[in-house]
Amino acid sequence: MKxxxxxxPSPERVERSNLMRFMRLVNERHRSRFSSYGELYDWSVSEIASFWADFWDFLGIIASKRYDSVVDDPGRMPGARWFEGARLNFAENLLRYRDDRTAIVSGTESGELSRLSYAELYAAVARVAQALRRAGIGPGDRVAALLPNLPETVIAMLAATSVGATWSSCSPDFGTQGVVDRFGQIGPRVLFATDGYRYGGKEFDIRDRLAEIVERIPEIEQVVLVPQLVDDGGSGGVPRSTTWRDFTSGTAGSDLSFAQLPASHPLYIMYSSGTTGPPKCMVQGAAGILMQQLKELVLHTDLTRDDTILYLTTCGWMMWNWLVTSLAVGATIVLYEGHPFHPDPGVLWRLAADEGITVFGTSARYLANLQRTLPWPGRHFDITRLRAVLSTGSPLSEETFRYVYREVKNDLQLASISGGTDLNGCFALGNPIGAVYPGELQCRGLGMAVEVYDAKGEPVVGEGGELVCRASFPSMPLYFWNDPDGSKYRRAYFEKFPGVWTHGDWCTLTETGSMIIHGRSDATLNPGGVRIGSAELYRLMETFPEVADSLAVGQRWEGDERVILFLKLAGGELSEDLQERIRRAIKEQLSPRHVPAKILAVADIPYTRNMKKVELAVRQTIHGEPVPNREALANPEALELFRDLKELQS
Structure with missing residues (x-):
């Protein structure tokens, strides 16, 4: 059955999309006759330099000097050089609008709102940039932030990158060791930090933790406090600190000079999750990130100046960086700080209704929880302007796709997107001119030569394999910090298939060019030597109202591997009847190989801080192996629930 x-999408929506405008530009320039996304995609990966050159012009990138070449050799990975000869500034492109339209809306779980216009944002960035220059900060320096999702965080990032500093951030819920593991490697000279944060109706004071962090990272010369709990003008016992107010005193809001830097100038330092060892510090270049993220926002999300976009994220997740780049389009970005279900599950939907949000970004886990706690958001709130919902962090189940169209809004683009912190962007994502199919990511990203490889390194269609990218792309890390010979970088992506980026996702490329993500490659289950994706089990578990969450791992057993399924129950006990219904559903809807040998109830499921289940850490725990860097987890205490389980000994 087809x-x-x-x-x-309607023909009118397709015709007025940014993607069609870009396609018309390409057709005019190259005398082509592309009329479909598939045709444009095939051209974009066969003529990579032409695609990115046309998109540079389509965006109107602000640069004091144009590039001499787009890319020297797209087949060289790693090591291809992008936009050589160009001189530009990332922040200047994000601050191209300086009028009275709203740039930032900031909301909290208490319902408080604040706003900044583009003119006010520009002035605020100018003041902080002058203060940074006064502190001697310039190109080559690192500036870091331990802040909630606030306007001040955006302002500090833009100020730091305007003077040529390299930016890095963590959210304040990170533990001491987690922050030191990250910032301790890169040695920031200035740290923007908070005294605490509010979440779920509670206050969390981090001043003692912050003081320890500063003591353990001697490179920090100046701490700039952005108080959230106690605004008494003091340091709160934090060494080498001053307040935001004092740091910016005596500066003006009009003189903002943008350092003109090479395209490959280090913009961000991002971090791997750190669940298998100390976090890797990935250095990313200014032009590459600007181009990649704007491609995804403008062409794949169809973002314009008339949009209001929210992404539920913290400053420790790459989606924060992705959201903030929306400023370059002139859209209004909505920052939300707090628990997304406090004081009730409707908190974000009230915000969406009140602010006329058009693009609502979140995680698959949020949507699954919403399905249980707020079954009919579209009936309760006026979300007439909403035209797109984006989901990432983990695969989105077919049932959740249907829930969104049935109970949120039946006329919107639901784009499940997938990529990584490594590229600060996506390999597969939305197509505004294409159809949406339940459980599928609409398309591979333009300019991204994405394939699925089998174990022999051959491309396959319609069957599971490794997600790879066979050609260079602009937002590849420039290098890893403290990796002088590049060995860590090569080992992370290029060992399995030399010269090809192997991302670590197990997925299927369909005949129509869409993608299905089955889970992380290192978390795939392998009973009897047949690899199956854990995400398939999770999708099915979401159809059981008794199950709040689930996690599946492979346990070494009698020379083979058996599947263990852990369930966090929505209430009640794990009855024999429920277990039997689950096993029967798995056998009938997936396969007999998916049927778990054991089904066990646990009180919690461990996640990374960017909302990904940690199957590998649980697998290590049930085998009695050490789990390195537990600080990378949002709830590391949950791992103890899986230790020394008697049920797994027989």
Whole structure:
């Protein structure tokens, strides 16, 4: 039976999309006749330099000097050089608008709102940039932040990158060791930090933790406090600190000079999750990040100046960086700080209704929880302007796709997107001119030569394999910090298939060019030597109202591997009847190989701080192996629930 779309854009919506405008530009320049996304995609990966050159012009990138070449050799990975000869500034491109339209709306779980216009944002960035220059900060320096999702965080990032400093951030819920593991490697000279934060109706004072962090990172010369709990003008016992107010005193809001830097100038330092060892510090270049993220926002999300975009994220997740780049389009970005279900599950939907949010970004886990706690958001709130919902962090189940169209809004683009912190962007994501099919990511990203390889390194369609990218792309890390010979970088992506980026996702490329993500490659289950994706089990578990969350791992057993399924229950006990219904559903809807040998109830499921289940850490725990860097987890205490389980000894 031919698969049926759950949504198709109207001809009017297709025609006025940014993607069609770009396609018309390409056709005019190259005398081509592309009319479909597939045709444009194939061209974009066969003529990589032409694609990115056309997109540079389509965006109107602000640069004091144009590039001499787009890319020297797209087949060289790693090591291809992008936009050589160009001189530009990332912050200047994000601050191209300086009018009275709203740039930032900031909301909290208490319902408080604040706003900044583009003119006010520009002035605020100018003041902080002058203060940074006064402190001697310039190109080559690192500036870091331990802040909630606030306007001040955006302002500090733009100020730091305007003077040529390299930016890095963590959210304040990170533990001491987690912060030191990250910032301790890169040695920031200035740290923007908070005294605490509010979450779920509670206050969390981090001043003691902050003081220890500063003592353990001697490179920090200046701490700039952005108080959230106690605004008494004091340091709160934090060494080498001053307040935001005092740091910016005596500066003006008009003189903002943007350092003109090479395209490959280090913009961000991002971090791997750190669940298998100390976090890797990935250095990313200014032009590459600007181009990649704007491609995803403008072409794949169809973002314009008339949009209001929210992404539920913290400053420790790459989606924060992705959201903030929306400023370059002139859209209004909505920052939300707090628990997304406090004081009730409707908190974000009230914000969406009140602010006329058009693009609502979140995680698959949020949508699954919303399905249980707020079954009919579209009936309770006026979300007439909402036209797109984005989901990432983990695969989105078919049932959740149907829930969104049935109970949120039946006329929107639901784009499940997938990529990584490594590239600060996506390999597969939304297509505004294409149909949406339940459980599928609409397309591979333009300019991204994404394939699925089998174990022999051959491309396959319609069967599971490794997600790879066979050609260079602009937002690849420039290098890893403290990796002088590049060995860590090569080992992370290029060992399995030399010269090809192997991302670590197990997925299927369909005949129509869409993608299905089955889970992380290192978390795939292998009973009897047949690899199956854990995400398939999770999708099915979401159809059981008794199950709040689930996690599946492979346990070494009698020379083979058996599947263990852990369930966090929504209430009640794990009855024999429920276990039998689950086993029967798995056998009938997936396969007999998916049927778990054991089904066990646990009180919690461990996650990373960017909302990803940590199957590998649980697998290590049930085998009695050490789990390095537990600080990388949002709830590391949950791992103890899986230790020395008697049920797994027989």
């Amino acid at each position: 698969k049926q779309p759950i949504w198709t």
